[in-house]
Amino acid sequence: MALGRRKEAAPRLVRPRLYQQLAEHITAFIEAQGLAPGDRLPPERELAVELGVSRATLAQALVALEMQGRVAVRHGDGAVILDPAERVAAVIAALAGYTAASLESARLPVMAGVLSTAAFGPEELRTAAADAETSGATAAEVWAAVRAAAGVSPLVDIDLALESAGAPIPRQIVAELPALTAALRAGRPVTLTGGAG
Known part of the structure; x- marks a missing residue:
């Protein structure tokens, strides 16, 4: 055993969190459905059931999409598609x-x-x-x-x-x-x- 030799740690695997994966999935859904600015996503409760996730996780994903400028989440109106341009x-x-x-x-x-x-x-x-x-x-x-x-x-x-x-x-x-x-x-x-x- 040689003194002074250090093993390097393996690089950490970075996995996207569930809400990030969900945000990407919703973005793909928006594009696949051809949703345009002003269109609305299904209500949160319905969307959470359809996607098989909790409403809390869905809410995190919608906040991420709001930060990206993809949607505006309006209380009572749901998520409305925005035009990033x-x-x-x-x-x-x-x-x-x-x-x-x-x-x-x-x-x-x-x-x-x-x-x-x-x-x-x-x-x-x-x-x-x-x-x-x-x-x-x-x-x-x-x-x-x-x-x-x-x-x-x-x-x-x-x-x-x-x-x-x-x-x-x-x-x-x-x-x-x-x-x-x-x-x-x-x-x-x-x-x-x-x-x-």
């Missing part, structure tokens, strides 16, 4: 007149949040982002792959709105992109060394 357009309109430097500063913490979300994304999408970076893709192309790994998220919507308003990719993100995508590939937590993540 409307929210993005409102953010873009609110950003009119800001300088590129101020937009870049605003975008950095948003991108740090997108990176944290992407770390829990599907392995094939995380790998695609890392592959894009190592194959010489532009920073914008790599970042598009990172956003894809993050999936549906209000942070992704805000980042898209900032990009549409003219916010450049912050220099810190560009400088750290190889390390960030390597962490994504390995499924490790992704943080910016400059402290924004």
Whole structure:
């Protein structure tokens, strides 16, 4: 037995919680049924029975979907489907007149949040982002792959709105992109060394 040798712990398996799985299932249902903004989901009691989950778990999933901008939960009305494009357009309109430097500063913490979300994304999408970076893709192309790994998220919507308003990719993100995508590939937590993540 050699002294000083440490066994590395196996990486922890990250499993989505039931409410997160349920939120993804409801999103797929919305798309499969072709539900449009303004349409309503079935009442909570009925939906919980149909999906075989508790109302508490369903309520958590609906809150997650509300945070993503997919639905608005209105007491007495149930969950109403929202149009995420409307929210993005409102953010873009609110950003009119800001300088590129101020937009870049605003975008950095948003991108740090997108990176944290992407770390829990599907392995094939995380790998695609890392592959894009190592194959010489532009920073914008790599970042598009990172956003894809993050999936549906209000942070992704805000980042898209900032990009549409003219916010450049912050220099810190560009400088750290190889390390960030390597962490994504390995499924490790992704943080910016400059402290924004």
